[in-house]
Amino acid sequence: MPFTPDEIADCVLEAFGKLPNKAKPRPTENGRREWVPLAGIVATRKGKVLGCLSLATGMKCLPHVHMPKCQGKILHDCHAEVLAIRAFNHLLLQSVSALIDELNRNGTIRGNSVLLACRTENTVNSLHPQPFAIQDDIELHMYCSEAPCGDASMELTMDSQHDATPWAAPESSEEPPLALNGRGHFSQLGVVRRKPGRADAPPTHSKSCTDKLAMKQCTSLLSAQTFIFISPRNAYLKSIVLPVSQINNKSMTRAFSASGRMAPILTPLDHFKPSGFSFRPFTIMPTKREFQHSRRVAPADEKLVPSNLCAVRAGKLDELIVNGSIQGFKKGDIRSVSRLSRHKMKCAAIEAAFWYVGDDDSRPRCPDLFLTKDSWKTYRKFKKDDAFKLRRKLKDQVKDKALKGWIVNDGDDDWPQEEEEEEEANPDNGDDEKYEDDYDHEDDRRNAAFDTEFAGDSDDLVFMKKSVPTKVEDVEGFL
Numbered sequence: 001m002p003f004t005p006d007e008i009a010d011c012v013l014e015a016f017g018k019l020p021n022k023a024k025p026r027p028t029e030n031g032r033r034e035w036v037p038l039a040g041i042v043a044t045r046k047g048k049v050l051g052c053l054s055l056a057t058g059m060k061c062l063p064h065v066h067m068p069k070c071q072g073k074i075l076h077d078c079h080a081e082v083l084a085i086r087a088f089n090h091l092l093l094q095s096v097s098a099l100i101d102e103l104n105r106n107g108t109i110r111g112n113s114v115l116l117a118c119r120t121e122n123t124v125n126s127l128h129p130q131p132f133a134i135q136d137d138i139e140l141h142m143y144c145s146e147a148p149c150g151d152a153s154m155e156l157t158m159d160s161q162h163d164a165t166p167w168a169a170p171e172s173s174e175e176p177p178l179a180l181n182g183r184g185h186f187s188q189l190g191v192v193r194r195k196p197g198r199a200d201a202p203p204t205h206s207k208s209c210t211d212k213l214a215m216k217q218c219t220s221l222l223s224a225q226t227f228i229f230i231s232p233r234n235a236y237l238k239s240i241v242l243p244v245s246q247i248n249n250k251s252m253t254r255a256f257s258a259s260g261r262m263a264p265i266l267t268p269l270d271h272f273k274p275s276g277f278s279f280r281p282f283t284i285m286p287t288k289r290e291f292q293h294s295r296r297v298a299p300a301d302e303k304l305v306p307s308n309l310c311a312v313r314a315g316k317l318d319e320l321i322v323n324g325s326i327q328g329f330k331k332g333d334i335r336s337v338s339r340l341s342r343h344k345m346k347c348a349a350i351e352a353a354f355w356y357v358g359d360d361d362s363r364p365r366c367p368d369l370f371l372t373k374d375s376w377k378t379y380r381k382f383k384k385d386d387a388f389k390l391r392r393k394l395k396d397q398v399k400d401k402a403l404k405g406w407i408v409n410d411g412d413d414d415w416p417q418e419e420e421e422e423e424e425a426n427p428d429n430g431d432d433e434k435y436e437d438d439y440d441h442e443d444d445r446r447n448a449a450f451d452t453e454f455a456g457d458s459d460d461l462v463f464m465k466k467s468v469p470t471k472v473e474d475v476e477g478f479l
């Protein structure tokens, strides 16, 4: 008997239940209850639920104007779905590192990890060069406690009594209405939307979760960092499980399916099949389960407060994130940098690539996959490396034919990669206050020193390393 959608939901809800209380919404000082969306990725094998691979809560997003200040160290998009996918990629990188470690120690990999298998020499080629793949009998599912923001939830938003007001921010007349802002322009359906923000704050350039999930039906769940090592072939979502009340069939069909706005991409994607890519639409499955911190658990007359806390768990990774950084550390302190940030994920990928290739590039498999040293100098160069050429081309096709109006959230791409091993160790000497004031993201020497210090430590260090204040200063403009 195959698993049910309720089992997928239960798997994520139970994993959330095991988080410490400080990771969960709690009453505000004036006694009002908080709500937050929850998302998680679950693996199944042969009809049985294997477990929750990653989960995240969150609903905040950084305005585009703040991108240049991030330097790869602040998360831009903290919606639960996006964080859960980033955390899943972090878990995959950990698995890759463990397999490579075994390869280097024993000269061979004797078995597979729980999730990954080594691809055989005769299936690896220049178009499909990754050494690892998610095992053939594993299927991936996502549970979300709320309908994804953007096109898939437009009708729900319109129908909702206490959430029906269109966001007041007028669309700028200077800006062509390519990616529509948040919940404005109800009349336009099937379009790419940016994440909603406060009406009085600058806009975000982060695409809605609907649009990001629609894109992942083409590119797979893999990020650029994991795509270096893992074939996209088995890395697609099989289903998304949502509470019954969060499913509007018309919206879901329009937003995600081959009979909706994704239709024009079907034929073009055929050309990418030799590389492990294809259009893999997920099914939407209803569950009767409700998340205890959803906004629907309160009586209609109780106004809930959105939580600004994100909890993330995946394998050994445990983080509490506020305003895109680890809670409890000051802005500019490297300990505030999430392991899901561009900076840390790129560091982890580079480290694994070094281990895999060795000193002399002598390992023969998939030599084209590993990036040239020059491409590690900045994040922009990393993303532009030839290793991602096909993936970029595929994304361009999807944007051109199906997700028209997709805008790039640029401005946080040109930070340099620190040569961490060349930095002197410079442990915390207690002058965080001073550092916070001068933090300009130009001189990353101190940050690199912290990275060196923490590189070999357990992930547990990140989780509540020191006592966490109940109130964390808001980063200006973080919505």
Ligand SMILES: [Zn+2]
Pocket (backbone or CB within 6 Å): 079, 080, 081, 148, 149, 208, 209, 210
């Ligand atoms: Zn969202």
